[in-house]
Amino acid sequence: MLIKKLPNQLIDQIAAGEVVERPASVVKELVENALDAGATVIDIDVQTGGKKRIKITDNGQGISQDDLAMALQRHATSKIHSLDDLESLLSMGFRGEALPSIASVSRFDLISRHQDAEMAYQVSAHGGDIEGPVPAAHPVGTTVIVADLFFNTPARRRFLKTDKTEYLRIDDLIKRVSLSRFDVTFRLSHNGKMIRNAQGGDTDVLRHQRINQLCGKDFIENAIFIEQQRGNLKMSGWVAKPSWNRAQPDRQFFYINNRMIKDKLVGHAIRQAYQDVLFHGRFPAFVLYLDIDPELVDVNVHPTKHEVRFRDSKLVHDFIFGSIHQSLAQTRVGAMSATPT
Numbered sequence: 208m209l210i211k212k213l214p215n216q217l218i219d220q221i222a223a224g225e226v227v228e229r230p231a232s233v234v235k236e237l238v239e240n241a242l243d244a245g246a247t248v249i250d251i252d253v254q255t256g257g258k259k260r261i262k263i264t265d266n267g268q269g270i271s272q273d274d275l276a277m278a279l280q281r282h283a284t285s286k287i288h289s290l291d292d293l294e295s296l297l298s299m300g301f302r303g304e305a306l307p308s309i310a311s312v313s314r315f316d317l318i319s320r321h322q323d324a325e326m327a328y329q330v331s332a333h334g335g336d337i338e339g340p341v342p343a344a345h346p347v348g349t350t351v352i353v354a355d356l357f358f359n360t361p362a363r364r365r366f367l368k369t370d371k372t373e374y375l376r377i378d379d380l381i382k383r384v385s386l387s388r389f390d391v392t393f394r395l396s397h398n399g400k401m402i403r404n405a406q407g408g409d410t411d412v413l414r415h416q417r418i419n420q421l422c423g424k425d426f427i428e429n430a431i432f433i434e435q436q437r438g439n440l441k442m443s444g445w446v447a448k449p450s451w452n453r454a455q456p457d458r459q460f461f462y463i464n465n466r467m468i469k470d471k472l473v474g475h476a477i478r479q480a481y482q483d484v485l486f487h488g489r490f491p492a493f494v495l496y497l498d499i500d501p502e503l504v505d506v507n508v509h510p511t512k513h514e515v516r517f518r519d520s521k522l523v524h525d526f527i528f529g530s531i532h533q534s535l536a537q538t539r540v541g542a543m544s545a546t547p548t
């Protein structure tokens with residue numbers, strides 16, 4: 208027999224190749240899990256750009272003792288049970304791949320106390336079999352510790368950049384995620400130093416503060432607030448006036464049903480809306496939220512879920528283009544007086 212089934216750990220490591228490219232992808236998966244668990248406070252603590260250690264603590268609903276070992280099994284998820292669930296999906300996760308993948312390429316600890324449980328439990332996987340659950344100390348919620356990422360996959364490890372570069376990717380990711388949920392507190396520490404502390408709360412003051420911290424202190428002042436609805440498509444957010452443009456596409460944040468998206472069709476619609484009012488080679492700035500019936504959008508295109516497919520892409524394109532175009536038209540006078548930033 209030449210054909211053999213691969214051992215489970217190797218299958219997980221291969222899957223990890225798709226989801227876990229670098230420390231920032233670990234942070235993304237773990238933060239999304241915390242959000243799916245209903246956390247209102249998420250602490251992200253990384254050492255040496257996340258290569259040495261990533262520790263994420265949330266105050267979500269937690270995981271029960273019975274579910275703890277299951278959480279590290281491939282294709283095991285509490286978020287969908289059928290194709291119907293997938294079609295009406297609102298959670299960030301659904302593939303049941305992140306934890307087993309991350310655990311297969313790191314020294315991994317998962318400690319959690321479920322909201323209905325008397326105590327906390329821990330499971331660990333240090334490059335091999337799963338150990339636990341054993342009793343542990345933890346308030347309601349979950350902590351995941353990922354140490355020595357890629358210690359057993361040297362080829363992957365060699366692709367990592369400097370600590371600084373890896374850290375900046377994490378910081379960028381946290382910026383993006385923190386704009387997706389204003390009601391959640393995000394705290395980020397690097398090498399023991401608190402770098403970001405975005406206080407959660409659904410007030411205009413907190414919202415504007417968070418946006419300005421990430422986009423520049425005069426972004427809101429120079430942006431137009433948009434709120435548009437057509438049928439079951441709804442878009443709200445801020446688009447910078449054409450005069451507040453950028454040399455890089457580094458202030459572009461787009462969310463679909465609270466999920467960060469980098470989508471060609473969306474990008475095209477926005478570029479087109481700015482086409483006549485921006486100098487060539489300059490980029491617009493925006494923070495936009497599209498709400499759409501989950502049945503009209505497919506997020507199961509790629510494991511990282513950055514891309515989407517729309518059932519009616521022309522409708523979505525025209526809606527995004529039209530909403531922005533119309534808002535910009537109102538400020539058209541003097542629009543070409545560009546102030547470089």
Ligand code: ADP
Nearest residue numbers: 240244278284285300301302303304305306349
């Ligand atoms: P997915 O998010 O696609 O379901 P994961 O591998 O990321 O898959 O997580 C597996 C399961 O572990 C989740 O479905 C969830 O039930 C549980 N889980 C993971 N992280 C947390 C967390 N921070 N809080 C509560 N439950 C969690």
Ligand code: MG
Nearest residue numbers: 236240300305
């Ligand atoms: Mg997940």
